[in-house]
Every structure is written in C-alpha cells, then in structure tokens.
Amino acid sequence: MSTQSTDKPVVVILRGLPGAGKSSYAASLKGAKIVSADHYFDTPVGYRYDKSKISDAHRACMRKFLDLLGAGERLVVVDNTNVRSMYWSPYATVADAMGYRVEIRSFWVPVDVSVARNIHTVPLYTVRNMAKSWEDVPFPWSGCDVLMNGVAGTPDLTRSSY
Numbered sequence: 701m702s703t704q705s706t707d708k709p710v711v712v713i714l715r716g717l718p719g720a721g722k723s724s725y726a727a728s729l730k731g732a733k734i735v736s737a738d739h740y741f742d743t744p745v746g747y748r749y750d751k752s753k754i755s756d757a758h759r760a761c762m763r764k765f766l767d768l769l770g771a772g773e774r775l776v777v778v779d780n781t782n783v784r785s786m787y788w789s790p791y792a793t794v795a796d797a798m799g800y801r802v803e804i805r806s807f808w809v810p811v812d813v814s815v816a817r818n819i820h821t822v823p824l825y826t827v828r829n830m831a832k833s834w835e836d837v838p839f840p841w842s843g844c845d846v847l848m849n850g851v852a853g854t855p856d857l858t859r860s861s862y
Contacts, residue, residue, distance in 0.1 A: 709774045711795035715782040715837075716807030716848075717830055719817030725805065725848070726777045733768050736779040737761045738820070749820060765791060769798050776800075784835045792841055804837055804845040
C-alpha cells in the first residue's frame with residue numbers, strides 16, 4: 701500500500717457511515733497508530749456509548765492525534781465517520797502543517813447495509829441523517845480522496861444511492 705512506501709510520514713483519514721469497513725481497513729494497515737472517538741467509549745466491560753460525552757470523545761481523539769504527530773509516528777489513521785468536512789478538515793490541516801502527507805479514504809455502503817453491519821447498533825434514522833449530511837471532499841483535498849466500496853476495502857468509483 702502506498703501509505704508505507706514514502707519517506708514522508710502519512711495521515712490517513714477514514715470517512716464513512718457506521719459499518720462501512722473503516723475500522724477493519726484501519727486494522728489492516730501494518731504499523732498504523734489509530735485514533736477514533738469511539739475509543740473513548742471502550743471500557744473493560746465493552747463499548748459504552750454516552751451521547752452526552754461525544755464532544756469529550758472527539759477532544760480526546762484530537763489530543764491523541766496531536767500526541768502521535770508530535771511523537772513523529774510514521775502512519776496515523778483517523779477512524780471516525782467524518783461525513784462532513786468540518787469534522788475531518790482539522791486533522792488534515794494539522795497533519796499538512798506538520799509535514800505529513802494526507803490521504804483520505806471515503807467508504808460508502810447503502811444505509812441498510814450500514815444499519816445491518818455497524819457494531820455499535822446506530823439506529824436507522826441516525827444513519828439516514830448521516831448519509832444525507834455526506835459532503836464530498838472539497839478542493840484542495842479532493843486529490844487526496846479515494847472512494848472505497850466498504851465491502852472489501854477496495855477502490856470503487858460507483859456509489860449506491862441513499
């Protein structure tokens with residue numbers, strides 16, 4: 701994979717609905733350090749999501765991201781839904797400013813597949829709203845984006861409707 705074939709360190713930003721395959725893809729990247737707001741809700745007894753703490757989760761994710769970049773990690777993956785550019789662009793901007801190459805991987809699956817596959821049981825209305833809020837990657841970052849099919853993590857230039 702190209703993320704490890706360069707002298708420049710890399711930040712890979714993953715985007716997609718719950719259950720699209722982002723975390724599986726992240727786990728497949730050898731040597732990657734992964735940050736995710738979901739990690740905030742991992743406890744010794746399992747995943748315990750608390751909607752009132754989502755801002756805390758995203759702040760913790762950003763702090764870990766900054767720590768990893770500050771430590772000079774070579775491959776850092778941001779594994780969040782990132783459906784709108786306002787969610788992922790701070791990561792891209794900081795990574796670019798710190799000399800990292802930014803790669804964006806957008807995973808797409810139909811809403812019904814997302815609801816069936818997501819391990820955090822995100823309800824249909826939430827997934828549908830996320831899909832409706834989806835924003836394509838704007839310039840200047842659009843050249844960094846690869847659309848993944850979310851099934852096997854391979855590039856796919858077709859997208860199912862929602």
